[in-house]
Amino acid sequence: MILTASDFLHFTIVDVVDVILVALLIFFVFRAMRGSNAVSIFVAIVSLYLLWIVVDAFNLKITSAIMGRVLDVGVLAIIVIFQPEIRRFLMKMGGNSRIKSARNFFSNIFSHHENAAYGPGKMTTDSINELCKAVQEMSDAKTGALIVLQQDDPLDDVIGTGDLIDSKISKRLIMNIFFKNSPLHDGAMIISNDKIVAARCTLPNTSQTDIPAHYGMRHRAALGIGEETDVYVILVSEETGQIRLAKGNEIVAIDNINNLKQLLMSHDEQQD
Secondary structure, eight states, X not given: OOOOGGGGGOOOHHHHHHHHHHHHHHHHHHHHHTTBTHHHHHHHHHHXXXXXXXXXXXXXXXXXXXXXXXXXXXXXXXXXXXXXXXXXHHHHHHTSHHXXXXXXXXXXXXXXXXXXXXXXXXXXXXXXXXXXXXXXXXXXXXXXXXXXXXXSSOOHHHHTTSEEEEXXXXXXXXXXXXXXXXXXXXXXXXXXXXXXXXXXXXXOOOOBSOSOTTOOHHHHHHHHHHHHSOOEEEEEOTTTOOXXXXXXXXXXXXXXXXXXXXXXXXXXXXXX
């Protein structure tokens, strides 16, 4: 038995701290799941658990036993149902600046330079110019594009879903890849370490349900990868030619290609 009815009347400082910690845990989990379909399921599970505590406190043995078995089995169901949210939550924890610094420290110790994972997606001024020229021309021609600029978080899983390119950044190559008859145009391009690393990569879709109706699959993919990693994503709409830049759960419209160029250059300067 977890609690008795009399236990509710004997609160100590430890009990208060315990309640506060549980409340904070529920708050942070709820905030991590906010905007996804899992919120209603999470609320239902918490409600069932609280009801089980009350039932057990009043010593309703049969009801308590049934609910206990249901919740025991429900642990496995929670892992399956909340797999995307759990993965996103752990990714956010791993993205913490202190954890990230420790991860990079150990990566540098145990990895040789030539075999190390792709590093921050820094680009030279020439590469930024080539990229922006390609984006502008694709916008004018209404050629859809989805370009991921890797930062600190590794993208090995995403890169593995596409075709390796490992080439210098050039306007002509970018435009050829996203040309509508190209076999590589469907999917995302990954840019890292001043190179086009891969093309035709599959990105995870966002689980958010409150995104604007006019956002298409490219926008959903940009939000999805932004929820799990620290990447920047450049989007070019196939319908309107509109250029957008995504970071995290935000997508902003780029009205002038020079604005995009300045954003990319200022970011690289901040990273130096």
